[in-house]
Amino acid sequence: MGGVADYVAFLRAINLGKNRKFPMAEVKACLAAGGFSDVETYIASGNVRVGSSMRSPGNVAAELERLFEADRGFAVPTVVMTPxxxxxxxxxxxxxxxxxxxxxxxxxxxxxxxxxxxxxxxxxxxxxxxxxxxxxxxxxxxxxxxxxxxxxxxxxxxxxxxxxxxxxxxxxxxxxxxxxxxx
Known part of the structure; x- marks a missing residue:
């Protein structure tokens, strides 16, 4: 199995008030560095489209959460869906x-x-x-x-x-x- 599948991720509880800041440009950079492709974001509430060779939304969510916590130092619960x-x-x-x-x-x-x-x-x-x-x-x-x-x-x-x-x-x-x- 090869190729890239698209996923849509919804990040929970970021950019609310002065805590838990995660600008979308930094989300994109974090995910690109983590091996995700075609990263796009929509508004600051944490809506992200990624390409990945992973074949499970659950695996994608786990990897996104791991990358986000490593980058930010706090957990970013993430809901992932297919298009x-x-x-x-x-x-x-x-x-x-x-x-x-x-x-x-x-x-x-x-x-x-x-x-x-x-x-x-x-x-x-x-x-x-x-x-x-x-x-x-x-x-x-x-x-x-x-x-x-x-x-x-x-x-x-x-x-x-x-x-x-x-x-x-x-x-x-x-x-x-x-x-x-x-x-």
Missing amino acids: RELRQVYDDAVGLEPPFGAAEVRRYVTLAKEPVPADAAAEIHALEAEGEVARVVGRAVHLWIRAGYQNARLNNARLERAVGVATTRDLKVITTLAERWGS
């Missing part, structure tokens, strides 16, 4: 029936490192509050939130307690990434 998986997350998002009017709500997608088990999905639904709805599909938790995300019950910290390592993106970001990097 096809990213496209499926986007397709699922646009295909889901909105629970209330689209003009009244912000859409987010929480991406889990592993598939979300049924008991975790039930735990997530128990967190729903007025103006907050979640739908679990595969490794994604699709969120509709009327008020600001920062004050939502369905926030990344609570969702991680249910699903393990996860990171949240606005649906607008997922849409752009699916257009750029999804197959």
Whole structure:
């Protein structure tokens, strides 16, 4: 088996406030030095496309995390998907029936490192509050939130307690990434 496969990585909890800084130019340099090819980034929240001869998103995630910690001195949990998986997350998002009017709500997608088990999905639904709805599909938790995300019950910290390592993106970001990097 040869050749290079593409992967999309979502870095968790970088460039928030004055701690955990990891400028995208330095992410690119770190990954290029670590043997990844065709490295691209999109906005400072940690969205990265890489080429690799590895054939498993799990192996790619482990290597990215190893490189990031060696470079930064702190752990950078990373969710990795194939371009096809990213496209499926986007397709699922646009295909889901909105629970209330689209003009009244912000859409987010929480991406889990592993598939979300049924008991975790039930735990997530128990967190729903007025103006907050979640739908679990595969490794994604699709969120509709009327008020600001920062004050939502369905926030990344609570969702991680249910699903393990996860990171949240606005649906607008997922849409752009699916257009750029999804197959």
